[in-house]
Amino acid sequence: MEIIDPKAEAYASQYTSPEDALLQEISAATWASHAHAHMLSGHVQGKLLEMISCLMQPRRILEIGTFTGYSALCLAKGLLKDGKIHTIELRDEDASVARANFNRSIDAGKIILHVGNALSIIPGLNETWDLVFIDADKVNYTQYYQLVLPLVRPGGLILADNVLFHGQVLQQPITGKNAKAIQAFNEFVQEDVRVDKVLLTIRDGLLMIRKK
Known part of the structure; x- marks a missing residue:
C-alpha cells in the first residue's frame, strides 16, 4: 500500500x-x-535526521538498527566535537558493511558500532x-522504548521509524x-504522559517523541 504519492x-x-x-x-x-534495500532511510529522511541532530547538537546518540550505516552517518553530522553515536546491529553481514562505510567517513572516530x-x-x-533512533525489529519496539526512555535526558528525543508500517496500521x-507490534507501540506511546509526541508522515512514518 502506497502511503505517500511517489510524485x-x-x-x-x-x-x-x-x-x-x-x-x-x-x-x-x-x-x-x-x-x-527498502530498509535504507534514504535521502529525505536522512536529511531530516541530520537536521534534527544539527539542531540538537547532541553529545550522545543511540541508534538501534544500523543496517548499512546510512542513518548513523546522517545523525553523526550534528554531534558535538566530543560527541559519540553508539549504533547497534544484530546481523553480522550488515554490521560488516556498515563498519566499512563508517571507516570512509570523516566522522569515523565518533561512531561506535556494536x-x-x-x-x-x-x-x-x-x-x-x-x-535515540529506533529502526530495528518491530516486535521489540515497545521494549526498546521502555528500556531507553529512563536513560534519555529531559528534553531529549526518541525517533521511531516505520510507524505507519507500509500502511498496514491503517487497515482494519x-x-x-509486525503491523500489530507497531500499532501496539504507537498506542503505548500515545498513552505515555511522560512524553510529547508527533507522528510525521514522512517515508514510512516517523514518530518524534520528546521526553518532558
Missing part, C-alpha cells in the same frame, strides 16, 4: 539538500546489492542519551505480527 516523494527529494558523495554511494550500493542483541547491549553502555483489522 510527492520525488518532489520532496528535488527540494531537499542533496546527499553528500559517501551517502550517495552507500545508497546506490545498498539498492544494487541488498535484498532488503554487534548483537540491543536489549542485551544497551544496559551495559552506561550513557545518558540526548537522541490489522493483520501481521
Whole structure:
C-alpha cells in the first residue's frame, strides 16, 4: 500500500539538500546489492535526521538498527566535537558493511558500532542519551522504548521509524505480527504522559517523541 504519492516523494527529494558523495554511494550500493534495500532511510529522511541532530547538537546518540550505516552517518553530522553515536546491529553481514562505510567517513572516530542483541547491549553502555533512533525489529519496539526512555535526558528525543508500517496500521483489522507490534507501540506511546509526541508522515512514518 502506497502511503505517500511517489510524485510527492520525488518532489520532496528535488527540494531537499542533496546527499553528500559517501551517502550517495552507500545508497546506490545498498539498492544494487541488498535484498532488503527498502530498509535504507534514504535521502529525505536522512536529511531530516541530520537536521534534527544539527539542531540538537547532541553529545550522545543511540541508534538501534544500523543496517548499512546510512542513518548513523546522517545523525553523526550534528554531534558535538566530543560527541559519540553508539549504533547497534544484530546481523553480522550488515554490521560488516556498515563498519566499512563508517571507516570512509570523516566522522569515523565518533561512531561506535556494536554487534548483537540491543536489549542485551544497551544496559551495559552506561550513557545518558540526548537522541535515540529506533529502526530495528518491530516486535521489540515497545521494549526498546521502555528500556531507553529512563536513560534519555529531559528534553531529549526518541525517533521511531516505520510507524505507519507500509500502511498496514491503517487497515482494519490489522493483520501481521509486525503491523500489530507497531500499532501496539504507537498506542503505548500515545498513552505515555511522560512524553510529547508527533507522528510525521514522512517515508514510512516517523514518530518524534520528546521526553518532558
